[in-house]
């Protein structure tokens with residue numbers, strides 16, 4: 618009887634360990650790079666900056682209108698104060714007042730437009746914030762499931778690593794090195810089961826003599842087709 622049972626055991630453990638590690642890597646990458654959330658955050662930051670800009674422009678316009686109103690009040694108060702008697706000066710002052718009024722009316726129109734633009738940037742921000750919150754909520758609840766799967770898989774990986782350590786002492790160094798090199802060359806499968814006198818991995822039929830020696834030989838028997846270590850249970 619050959620010593621392929623521990624090798625076969627090792628193969629089973631390593632195959633499971635491969636699946637677990639590959640899933641762990643996938644989850645890790647999902648958790649670390651969520652493109653959707655990053656995109657939503659970018660949108661939100663854009664909307665915040667648009668809204669701040671609109672408010673800033675409105676503040677400036679309000680300041681300008683208020684200065685204009687003060688200038689107009691001062692001009693009107695000197696017009697009605699009676700201090701200016703010279704008709705030419707009075708005429709000039711009246712012209713100034715008319716011009717100040719025209720300009721103030723333009724500024725007030727602009728201000729109204731800017732107020733509307735602040736309103737619409739507020740609406741846009743609110744909408745983007747809602748979308749971001751929804752995306753985040755969805756990803757967080759999705760991640761909670763992933764997070765718990767990750768923890769479970771990590772425990773499984775620990776278990777398989779412990780089983781691996783337990784089976785290794787039963788395998789000679791030479792066999793282990795053959796096993797490792799076969800795993801590299803043969804898509805992770807170094808040991809193949811013999812089922813109905815055929816290699817279960819590549820399907821190649823074995824002569825009755827070869828199948829017999831898989832069961833009885835003290836030496837490792839390799840599949841003549843794929844070169845994998847044959848194991849018969």
Ligand SMILES: [Zn+2]
Nearest residue numbers: 816819840843
């Ligand atoms: Zn084979």
